[in-house]
Amino acid sequence: MGVAVVRIRVLVVDDHRIFAESLAAALAAEPDVEVAAAGSGPAALRCLDRAVAEGRRFDVLLVDADLGGTPPAVPAQREPGPAAPVAAAAPGPGAAGSAGDGIALVSGVRAAHPAVRTVVLAERDEPRRAALALQAGACGWVAKDCSLSRLLAVIRGVLREETHLPPALLTGVLRELTAARKHRTDSERLVESLTPREHEVLRCMVAGLGRKDVAARLFLSPHTVRTHMQNVLGKLGVHSTLAAVALARRAGVRPADLGPGLAGNVVERSGQPA
Numbered sequence: 001m002g003v004a005v006v007r008i009r010v011l012v013v014d015d016h017r018i019f020a021e022s023l024a025a026a027l028a029a030e031p032d033v034e035v036a037a038a039g040s041g042p043a044a045l046r047c048l049d050r051a052v053a054e055g056r057r058f059d060v061l062l063v064d065a066d067l068g069g070t071p072p073a074v075p076a077q078r079e080p081g082p083a084a085p086v087a088a089a090a091p092g093p094g095a096a097g098s099a100g101d102g103i104a105l106v107s108g109v110r111a112a113h114p115a116v117r118t119v120v121l122a123e124r125d126e127p128r129r130a131a132l133a134l135q136a137g138a139c140g141w142v143a144k145d146c147s148l149s150r151l152l153a154v155i156r157g158v159l160r161e162e163t164h165l166p167p168a169l170l171t172g173v174l175r176e177l178t179a180a181r182k183h184r185t186d187s188e189r190l191v192e193s194l195t196p197r198e199h200e201v202l203r204c205m206v207a208g209l210g211r212k213d214v215a216a217r218l219f220l221s222p223h224t225v226r227t228h229m230q231n232v233l234g235k236l237g238v239h240s241t242l243a244a245v246a247l248a249r250r251a252g253v254r255p256a257d258l259g260p261g262l263a264g265n266v267v268e269r270s271g272q273p274a
Contacts (some may be wrong), residue, residue, distance in 0.1 A: 008155065008217065012037045013044040013105065014064040014121070018181035019144075021130050023062070026148050026230040033152075041067055049115050058116055060155050061109055064100040064144075065129060103133050110137030115216040116159040127170050140164035187251035198235070200256070201228040205241055206248050207255035217256070 010027055012035060014020040024035040038044040044061065051058050059089075106118045119140040120133045130141040136143075139158035142151060143166065154164045194202060204214040215225045229241070238244050 006161065007032050007034045008060065008159065009051070009058045010035045010048055010060045011044060011058045012062045012142050013039075013041070013067060013102070014062075015039050015068055016064070027152070027155075030152065033155075041102075041108070044105060045108060045112065048109065048116065052113070055253075059159060061106075061116050062121055062151075062155075063105055063118060063255040065102045065126075065133070067102040067105060067119045075245055089099060103136050106133055106138045119154055119158060119164070125166060125214045127169055127171075130165060130169050134163070141169065142166065162225075176252075187247045191248060191251040191253060193235050194232060197252075198232050201225065202232050202244065202248050202253060203230070203256040205229070206245050206253055207258055209256070209258075247266065 010022050010033055012027070014023070014037070019036045020039065024037045027033050036047060038047050044063070045189050048058060048061075081100045102120055104122065109118055115138045118137060119142060120130075120138050121144045122129070122141060123144050125143070133141055138155050139162060142154050142164065155226065157164055180221055190197070191202070200218060201214060204217060209217065211222055211225050211229065214229075215222045216219075218225070220228075233241075233244055234238065236244050236247050238247060
């Protein structure tokens with residue numbers, strides 16, 4: 001009596017049809033691999049949802065780093081000084097398929113299907129984007145032109161809870177992740193310098209409330225709220241509301257819960273508190 005083969009279900013997500021079909025065919029030649037393909041982030045999420053409904057969940061997602069868009073330009077070399085925080089650019093769960101790249105999809109899959117292991121397929125070694133992918137929930141970053149045996153080793157490895165990166169990327173990715181952690185720590189320290197009232201005001205700012213709505217929510221005069229907002233900007237060392245909100249998000253500050261009366265009054269602001 002033969003032993004049943006435990007099959008690995010893989011979903012390839014790439015908007016280049018020939019590449020996706022070729023990769024799927026190569027993987028499907030393995031006796032323990034079952035493959036499907038999708039051409040976009042939304043299509044991939046529909047495949048994942050349908051597989052769950054049918055009781056045949058996917059195990060691994062292989063997603064093109066540049067899904068649905070032109071590969072972003074490699075950033076110019078930064079001048080010496082504080083590194084830009086990687087975490088600030090990481091897409092949130094709601095960004096799946098909307099940011100024009102595979103990293104946004106990784107974040108959406110982590111939120112909707114946390115058991116699926118995601119591997120990003122990239123044409124170039126980019127430490128910054130690889131770090132973003134790991135922060136978004138990816139388990140691996142591999143070259144699109146890697147050998148089939150290498151890719152299969154990565155697929156099987158991530159199912160053993162391993163993280164796979166090309167050796168040439170390790171130092172750069174670690175540097176990016178360390179810089180991101182430093183910026184989060186710096187942001188947390190600045191936020192901790194706020195008084196309880198200023199922290200409440202900051203949470204309202206993160207929620208997108210304008211000065212008058214903050215005043216109504218906290219039962220303060222608009223003039224008092226303006227003073228608090230100015231103090232918040234000063235203590236955080238920034239010059240605009242958007243910069244304060246970005247710093248607050250890096251520090252993990254949650255937006256104030258908006259009641260029905262205020263939820264419709266959220267506005268986008270880009271300068272000093274009005």
